[in-house]
Amino acid sequence: MRRYGLPAEQAATGPAPWQLLVPALVAVALLVVPLVGLVARAPWTSLGQQLTAPGVLDALRLSVVTASCAAAVCLVLGVPLAWVLARVRFPGRRLLRTVVTVPLVMPPVVGGVALITAFGRNGVVGRWLFAATGWSMPFTTTAVVMAQTFVSLPFLVLSVEGALRSTDSRFDEVAATLGATRWVTFWQVTLPLAAPGVISGLVLAWARALGEFGATITFAGNTPGITQTLPLKVYAALQTDFSGALVISLLLLATSIAILVSLRERWLSGVAR
Amino acid sequence: MTLDARLEVRRDEFQLDVTLRVADGQVLGLLGPNGSGKTTALRALGGLTPMRAGCVTLRERVLEHPQRRVRVPVRERRSGVVFQDRLLFPHLSVLDNVAFGPRQRGAGRRAARAQAGVWLERTGLTELGRRKPASLSGGQQQRVAITRALAGNPDLLLLDEPLAALDAAARVELRRFLRRHLQDFPGVTVLVTHEPLDALVLCDEVVVLESGRALQRGSPSEVARHPRSDHVASLLGLNLLRGRANGDHVQLSGGHRLVAANALRGDVFASFRPSAVTVHTREPYASARNVWPGRVVGMAPHGDVVRVQIDGPVPVLADVTPAALEALSLAEGDSVWAAVKALEVTTYPA
Secondary structure (H helix, E strand, C coil): CCCCCCCHHHHCCCCCCHHHHHHHHHHHHHHHHHHHHHHHHCCCCCHHHHHCCCCHHHHHHHHHHHHHHHHHHHHHHHHHHHHHHHHCCCCCHHHHHHHHHHHHHCCHHHHHHHHHHHHCCCCCCHHHHHHHHCCCCCCCHHHHHHHHHHHHHHHHHHHHHHHHHHCCCHHHHHHHHCCCCHHHHHHHHHHHHCHHHHHHHHHHHHHHHHCCCHHHHHHCCCCCCCCCCHHHHHHHHHHHCHHHHHHHHHHHHHHHHHHHHHHHHHHHHHHHC | CCEEEEEEEEECCEEEEEEEEECCCCEEEEECCCCCCHHHHHHHHHCCCCCCEEEEEECCEEEEEHHHCEECCHHHCCEEEECCCCCCCCCCCHHHHHHHHHHHCCCCHHHHHHHHHHHHHHCCCHHHCCCCHHHCCHHHHHHHHHHHHHHCCCCEEEEECCCCCCCHHHHHHHHHHHHHHHHHCCCEEEEECCCHHHHHHHCCEEEEEECCEEEEEECHHHHHHCCCCHHHHHHCCCEEEEEEEEEEEEEECCCCEEEEEEEEEEEEEEEECHHHEEEECCCCCCCCCEEEEEEEEEEEEECCEEEEEEECCCCEEEEECHHHHHHHCCCCCCEEEEEECHHHCEEEEC
16 A cells, blocks of 8 residues: 555655755755745846846857857867876876866866966966967957856866766777777767767856856956856846846846756756667 | 787786687687686787787788787777677667778778678668667677678678577577678688587687686587587587478488477577487387487596497487496497487577
8 A cells, every 4th residue: 555645665664754854945945045036036027128238138149159169169178188088098097187177166266366377468378478469368258268168178078078988988999890090980989979978068068158257257357248248247237236137147047947958858868868 | 820819918817828720711619618718819819908928910911919019900900890799889870880891991981881781781681771770689780780890891700709698589590690691701700609509500610718728629529529628518518410300300411310399491400418318228218209329439528427429320429427338338339329309409490
């Protein structure tokens, strides 16, 4: 007999203890209440008007363009790095993997400072770049893409490396016995097999780039139309126009949820298949 | 000799040290228990596992010689590999899987597909061409994997237990498939197996490995007649006869008739274990349906039994205990009768 409210297999081990249920409920509240607040306080009646207000669309366009550029750079550089980590044995591989993970755990502001020391006009690379071209990176749209790439790259690398590791490397061996070079094997065998991981890594990197704030404001500044992305616009709006900040926040939240849903529905199920 | 290999591989505690020689068009069987080094030997031949010492020479071409620092990359070796678990590229159709090899050997996309089409026709798989591997049965997948390896036009074909992961019916089908296509294959084939029937049906020669060393080598029937250990005796302990089946009756090539447990029609292999054969000094009046006269031509003790080789119109091997042998006071040259119950005889389409 199945008791009400308990799945059959749980009935045998008894109900869930309150010591676990209560903190779990608090955690849910902690995660959900702010989102409910955001949705409840949003100026729904003037939403369309606020979204098309001057500056908002510019920030949206800049955000989409820079996040897409950053995701593309992550793809072009991150997939090869993931392949090296997954397929090539060399001393210091674990160290390299740790280094790749650092931007994931370090405060983005620190990342911004680090980028200045590297690519600022007096930076390690920036000085040489400025001397050669008269161009310096900080406070340009390129700097926005750079900051976003810096924080997003680990998401793509770790996701793709995981996907590469879980594909049987004997597929590579079969391709080699059939005469394929490693480059051809990578393109025609390894990459298609790891495609779900590559796509979910790409989406994660894009989402992270879209939400980037700390490194961007430190390294690229907050110039409307040039470096002011949506998160920076929220920050700027908070000082003067709270309901404007709410609207943009809502826009970012909707984007995040859309990404989550697309990952769940399409690529995560694709991996399981 | 076309393939001339001395394989030396060390991996942790395990050490492989074996010499293999195979001529063109021949099939060498590598037999042995798990962990005896069969798969390691196969991988070393294909260049997938690096060797510590030794050498691999194929058609006078040195493929690997660690001492002389020669190591031809896998993709330039012209060796086709078929793994037990097929490993068909899941994102490609059957046709494109088979076309993969020709494409790498320089054929254009269209030409490679055309070649793949010819191969699929040759192996009777044309109607599967558009399907994805995941939609095929295990036996079909393995046939595609073998076709893919053949389409790469290899000099050396390496098969790692291709029949192991299949159910009984698929195995019978695939064994026929292999027999047909290995006969046509002009290069060297090395087949890893642990099934005596596969060794007897498919291989021209076998090498029995144990703990990384060759325990015994020779033609399968020779090794079956004179097993040097208990293990070898059971690895190759099988009587295999050819004939034409008509229901459960099999007309043997020597003129005798055999009654089997299952009914078939056409050319068949009939097999039974040596332990299923009883030996009598007079014609027995027993329930056994298969009784033949013969002469004892050899006796090879192994473990707790003696393998008796009986020659006659129907040559058979019989495993007999030393006590029974003594009770019959058998010696080489004696006339005997061999008997097998029909229930013990299984037939397979040849």
